[in-house]
Structures are given as C-alpha cells and as structure tokens.
Amino acid sequence: xxxDTDWVAAATTDPALACPTSAVIDIVFSRWxxxxxxxxxTEGRQRFVELQRRIGTITPKVLTQRLRQLERxxxxxxxxxxxxxxxxxxxxxxxxxxxxxxxxxLATWAAGNLDKVEQARHDFDADPPRGAHSSP
Amino acid sequence: xxxDTDWVAAATTDPALACPTSAVIDIVFSRWxxxxxxxxxTEGRQRFVELQRRIGTITPKVLTQRLRQLERxxxxxxxxxxxxxxxxxxxxxxxxxxxxxxxxxLATWAAGNLDKVEQARHDFDADPPRGAHSSP
DNA sequence: ATAGCCACTTTCCTCTAGGTACCTACTATA
DNA sequence: TATAGTAGGTACCTAGAGGAAAGTGGCTAT
Numbered sequence: 001x002x003x004d005t006d007w008v009a010a011a012t013t014d015p016a017l018a019c020p021t022s023a024v025i026d027i028v029f030s031r032w033x034x035x036x037x038x039x040x041x042t043e044g045r046q047r048f049v050e051l052q053r054r055i056g057t058i059t060p061k062v063l064t065q066r067l068r069q070l071e072r073x074x075x076x077x078x079x080x081x082x083x084x085x086x087x088x089x090x091x092x093x094x095x096x097x098x099x100x101x102x103x104x105x106l107a108t109w110a111a112g113n114l115d116k117v118e119q120a121r122h123d124f125d126a127d128p129p130r131g132a133h134s135s136p
Numbered sequence: 137x138x139x140d141t142d143w144v145a146a147a148t149t150d151p152a153l154a155c156p157t158s159a160v161i162d163i164v165f166s167r168w169x170x171x172x173x174x175x176x177x178t179e180g181r182q183r184f185v186e187l188q189r190r191i192g193t194i195t196p197k198v199l200t201q202r203l204r205q206l207e208r209x210x211x212x213x214x215x216x217x218x219x220x221x222x223x224x225x226x227x228x229x230x231x232x233x234x235x236x237x238x239x240x241x242l243a244t245w246a247a248g249n250l251d252k253v254e255q256a257r258h259d260f261d262a263d264p265p266r267g268a269h270s271s272p
Numbered sequence: 273a274t275a276g277c278c279a280c281t282t283t284c285c286t287c288t289a290g291g292t293a294c295c296t297a298c299t300a301t302a
Numbered sequence: 303t304a305t306a307g308t309a310g311g312t313a314c315c316t317a318g319a320g321g322a323a324a325g326t327g328g329c330t331a332t
C-alpha cells in the first residue's frame with residue numbers, strides 16, 4: 001500500500017528521469033549477480049570453485065569480475081586464507097542479505113504474473129497487431 | 137516477513153539455479169524498460185514523440201524496439217489512430233501497473249541502502265584488499 | 273513547390289560484455 | 303618427473319546491443 005503514491009511522488013520530483021530504481025538495477029541486477037547472491041544466500045559461505053560449479057555455466061574470469069564488483073559494493077565479503085593450496089571464501093554480507101525481501105517480492109510477482117506475460121506473448125505472436133508496423 | 141524463507145525454499149528446489157527472479161529481470165529490468173514504464177505510469181497515456189522527448193537520450197529505433205517488447209509482454213498497450221498525421225498512443229496496462237509496489241520497494245531499498253553501497257565503494261577504493269589480487 | 277510533421281524503418285558503425293584458451297606459483301601425490 | 307588442484311590473471315576474439323543518420327509515406331501549411 002502507498003507504493004503507488006511513492007512511485008508517483010518520486011518520479012514527479014525527478015524530471016531527468018533517472019528514476020530512483022536505475023541505480024539499484026545497475027548494482028543488483030546486472031548479469032550474473034543475482035545467481036551469485038542467490039547461491040551465497042542459500043548455500044552459505046562458499047569457495048570459488050564451489051560457486052563456479054553450482055552456477056554451472058559461468059567462466060572463472062567473469063565470476064571473478066562479478067565477485068570483485070559485489071565485494072566493492074559491499075554485498076559480499078572475500079576471505080583469503082594464505083594456505084597451500086590457497087583457499088578463498090565468499091560470504092554474503094548483511095547489506096547483501098537486506099535484499100532478501102526484495103528478491104522475495106520479485107519471486108512473488110513472478111509467481112502471480114509470469115503466466116500472464118506468457119499468455120500476452122502467445123496472443124501477440126498468434127495475432128500480431130496490424131496497426132502500422134509490418135509492411136504487407 | 138517469510139520473505140527470507142520463500143527465497144531459501146524456492147532456491148533449494150531449483151538446482152539449475154535459474155533463480156525465479158531471472159525471468160522477471162529479463163522482462164522488466166532490461167535496458168530502457170524502467171524509464172519507459174516509469175514515464176508511462178507517472179505521465180499517463182502518451183504519444184511516441186512525447187515519450188522520446190521525456191526520456192531524452194533514447195533513439196527512436198531503440199524506443200520502438202523496447203515498446204514492441206513491452207507490448208508483446210502485455211505491459212503496455214499501443215493504440216493506432218489512422219489519422220493524418222498518424223497518431224499512436226502508448227499506455228501502461230494493469231499488468232504493468234502491478235509492478236508499482238515492486239518499484240516502490242526498490243526505491244525504498246535504494247533510499248535506505250544506496251549510501252552504504254557508496255560508502256563500501258569508497259572504502260574499497262581507498263584501501264583495496266591485498267589478499268591475493270594485485271601483484272606488488 | 274517546398275518544407276514539415278509523425279511514427280517509425282533501414283543501414284551502417286562502434287563498443288563492450290562475455291567467452292576461449294592459456295598462464296602463474298605452490299605443493300602433494302603417483 | 304608428471305599430474306592435479308587452487309584462485310585467479312592475461313591476451314585475444316566474437317556476437318550482439320545500442321547509437322547516428324538518413325529514408326518513407328501521406329497529407330497539410332506556407
């Protein structure tokens with residue numbers, strides 16, 4: 001409740017249209033960050049290879065890049081153990097964990113509305129609008 | 137509340153790790169979609185050029201692409217008026233409007249935590265970790 | 273007769289995220 | 303001696319997204 005009002009209120013004060021969500025989106029929803037945060041949240045503290053294996057298709061280079069970014073943003077902590085062989089552990093921070101309700105909200109919306117999107121896509125593809133686009 | 141539990145529950149049932157949020161992210165948080173939805177939500181029904189002018193830096197090609205995608209996903213409706221000059225109006229749908237609380241949630245998180253991210257970045261840049269990366 | 277408007281479409285070009293493959297140093301194991 | 307395991311780093315390459323600019327068509331205003 002009042003979410004609607006917040007949205008409107010925030011937007012009308014921002015003519016430049018860099019709507020307040022865009023910064024969050026860049027931080028949290030860039031490619032690979034959600035699977036990483038998700039895994040760290042659900043599986044707890046993990047080593048590099050564990051993460052890589054669990055996510056499955058990510059390459060070590062990109063995983064390193066994303067983990068650095070998340071570390072810099074304060075969403076994960078990296079702990080280096082100077083042993084042999086070297087051991088590094090990644091863990092989600094409190095700040096990272098504070099995203100959990102947001103993710104839950106996302107999942108809830110998905111559960112309730114994803115089929116509507118699917119339906120809309122199906123309808124659109126089955127009967128594409130002949131308003132002006134698509135030249136006969 | 138229970139958001140945390142939802143997150144864990146959903147993840148443990150999904151070993152493939154296409155976490156339930158990734159589909160939503162592709163639909164809602166791809167580039168330019170949030171400014172477009174935002175503008176349509178706050179300013180109401182609008183024509184193509186109004187949208188373009190308000191968003192400012194988007195090119196007509198990309199705006200068309202995004203609007204088609206949003207139309208296909210059922211988040212906006214396009215109304216074509218075969219007049220002279222032609223007139224097209226875009227409007228957000230109920231499905232699109234159902235994202236409002238989610239956006240509000242995002243904005244709330246941003247308001248409360250964006251400064252922490254900034255701080256973390258500042259700290260990280262000021263004193264980069266010497267665990268293993270960066271060779272002296 | 274020419275210019276302009278709208279809502280695009282088309283063509284070309286650039287830029288970068290991401291992928292492939294190979295490299296480091298160190299030790300334990302076979 | 304050779305291999306495997308660890309946590310990456312580095313160089314190179316490609317595909318695709320996105321930007322710039324010009325074209326399209328039909329009517330209208332000058």
